[in-house]
Amino acid sequence: MIELRGVRKRFGEQTVLGGVNFDVREGETVALLGPSGSGKSVLLKHINGLLRPDAGSVRVDDLEVPALRREALAALRTKIGYVFQNGALFDSMNVFENIRLGLSDESKYRDLEYSRARVIECLRLVNLTPETQEKYPAQLSGGMRKRVGIARAIAGAPKYLLYDEPTSGLDPVNADVIDDLVVRLDDELGVTSVVVTHDVRGAFRVADRLALLYDATIVLEGTPEEFKQSDDPRVRAFLERDFDPTSFAA
Amino acid sequence: MAASGFHPLRFIGRLTLGGLAHIGRLSLLSAELFRGMAEWRIWLPRTITESASVGVGSLFIVLLISAFAGAVTAFQAGYQWQTSLPVYVLGTLITNTIVLELGPVLIGLVLAGRIGARYAAELGTMRVTEQIDALESLGRSPASHLIIPRVLASTLMLPVLVVIADVVAVGFGWIGVKQVLPVTDWDFSYGARYFWRPFDAWYSLIKATAFGWAIGLISCYMGFNTQQGAEGVGKSATAAVVTSSVIILLLNTLLARILLN
Numbered sequence: 298m299i300e301l302r303g304v305r306k307r308f309g310e311q312t313v314l315g316g317v318n319f320d321v322r323e324g325e326t327v328a329l330l331g332p333s334g335s336g337k338s339v340l341l342k343h344i345n346g347l348l349r350p351d352a353g354s355v356r357v358d359d360l361e362v363p364a365l366r367r368e369a370l371a372a373l374r375t376k377i378g379y380v381f382q383n384g385a386l387f388d389s390m391n392v393f394e395n396i397r398l399g400l401s402d403e404s405k406y407r408d409l410e411y412s413r414a415r416v417i418e419c420l421r422l423v424n425l426t427p428e429t430q431e432k433y434p435a436q437l438s439g440g441m442r443k444r445v446g447i448a449r450a451i452a453g454a455p456k457y458l459l460y461d462e463p464t465s466g467l468d469p470v471n472a473d474v475i476d477d478l479v480v481r482l483d484d485e486l487g488v489t490s491v492v493v494t495h496d497v498r499g500a501f502r503v504a505d506r507l508a509l510l511y512d513a514t515i516v517l518e519g520t521p522e523e524f525k526q527s528d529d530p531r532v533r534a535f536l537e538r539d540f541d542p543t544s545f546a547a
Numbered sequence: 548m549a550a551s552g553f554h555p556l557r558f559i560g561r562l563t564l565g566g567l568a569h570i571g572r573l574s575l576l577s578a579e580l581f582r583g584m585a586e587w588r589i590w591l592p593r594t595i596t597e598s599a600s601v602g603v604g605s606l607f608i609v610l611l612i613s614a615f616a617g618a619v620t621a622f623q624a625g626y627q628w629q630t631s632l633p634v635y636v637l638g639t640l641i642t643n644t645i646v647l648e649l650g651p652v653l654i655g656l657v658l659a660g661r662i663g664a665r666y667a668a669e670l671g672t673m674r675v676t677e678q679i680d681a682l683e684s685l686g687r688s689p690a691s692h693l694i695i696p697r698v699l700a701s702t703l704m705l706p707v708l709v710v711i712a713d714v715v716a717v718g719f720g721w722i723g724v725k726q727v728l729p730v731t732d733w734d735f736s737y738g739a740r741y742f743w744r745p746f747d748a749w750y751s752l753i754k755a756t757a758f759g760w761a762i763g764l765i766s767c768y769m770g771f772n773t774q775q776g777a778e779g780v781g782k783s784a785t786a787a788v789v790t791s792s793v794i795i796l797l798l799n800t801l802l803a804r805i806l807l808n
Binding site for chain 1: 582588676680681683685686687
């Protein structure tokens with residue numbers, strides 16, 4: 298369970314999160330929507346302790362993340378897979394080494410035979426061939442880089458998966474491939490996921506629940522159906538930019 | 548109406564706060580570095596690879612600079628030479644100038660540019676492309692994966708390169724001085740050995756080690772704290788070279804005062 302209570306974060310004079318409350322229950326997929334620059338990624342980075350709040354509480358599995366010591370935080374992070382916006386692959390390493398670094402168990406990491414099998418398994422889960430493991434990030438397309446990023450995030454068999462804009466910069470076909478992948482991984486691996494996106498259509502495809510971050514606060518949290526029924530002008534303005542919600546089947 | 552323009556007190560205040568922030572962050576990075584030393588299985592193989600890269604990669608420029616520095620030292624010694632002095636003193640002069648000062652400082656400054664800019668740019672790029680965040684999100688320590696190997700590589704390899712530079716520069720100084728003055732091999736060798744103290748070699752190595760450590764730590768610090776995209780990477784690389792060079796000059800003065808007096 299992920300719980301954020303009254304989380305505040307400022308960068309200089311700019312308030313990015315102004316007392317945000319946000320919950321993610323076990324096994325569900327929550328899409329965090331919001332315009333570009335609204336602080337979605339900042340919120341996501343609070344969950345695995347990459348950023349510390351100025352005020353408020355961030356709890357994962359009843360652990361207060363900002364209060365964790367170095368070793369405890371590293372241990373918690375092995376339970377949280379993080380998919381970065383542009384993959385954030387280590388460009389000096391090939392795909393095999395990139396995914397292998399995701400193996401959180403050191404004894405398994407050192408076992409080359411196990412590593413090789415696990416990397417191939419992770420590549421299969423993200424619809425990539427075993428031959429991909431010899432390539433370097435510079436040799437991959439944008440969509441492949443995102444999928445390798447996902448493969449690295451799932452290599453350590455995490456309990457939570459945090460996706461930071463998994464479909465940004467992709468064409469609609471590749472964006473659909475990634476959305477399908479998110480749904481399939483949730484089903485096959487049984488992970489709890491948070492998907493940060495400004496792609497409303499994709500969010501409705503993958504999420505059990507949605508939350509809209511606007512002006513540094515969550516203005517609505519609910520099911521896709523509740524979003525479609527909402528009269529809040531901020532919600533309507535955001536949804537209607539991408540699609541007509543009434544055209545989506547419930 | 549608010550007064551505009553330069554406010555000396557505000558400027559000094561900002562400068563002091565900025566300096567203290569740097570010291571604080573550098574202390575935190577150093578603490579991380581010491582904690583990361585326990586993860587030797589991670590940093591040891593990376594240190595070996597990094598050391599080989601620094602050593603082999605810098606060898607050509609070190610050989611080139613030390614050869615020219617040795618030759619020029621000899622030619623200048625020839626230009627300033629007074630015939631009232633015995634010629635074997637030239638062996639002493641050239642050897643001591645190179646081993647005590649020119650070798651470590653020249654190679655330190657050159658490698659501050661070569662290694663320092665590379666480290667800062669590598670880590671800075673990793674910072675702005677979220678690769679360092681990715682490493683942390685995998686529960687892995689950037690200190691043991693990225694910083695310790697680089698700091699150790701520059702600390703260990705700079706003395707090795709300085710020894711090579713000293714030998715090559717003295718060799719070219721020897722050849723060079725024979726072109727401009729009637730010095731025999733025996734004269735040069737006698738002069739070099741007559742005033743030679745083993746501590747001179749240790750002093751050269753101590754300086755090289757201190758310079759290597761400073762280059763590694765400062766450059767990694769600058770790269771690790773890079774902000775604001777490509778422009779930030781450029782600023783970090785420049786700051787790494789300038790700061791490393793200034794610290795080398797300060798350390799050089801400090802070590803001379805402490806160890807030679």
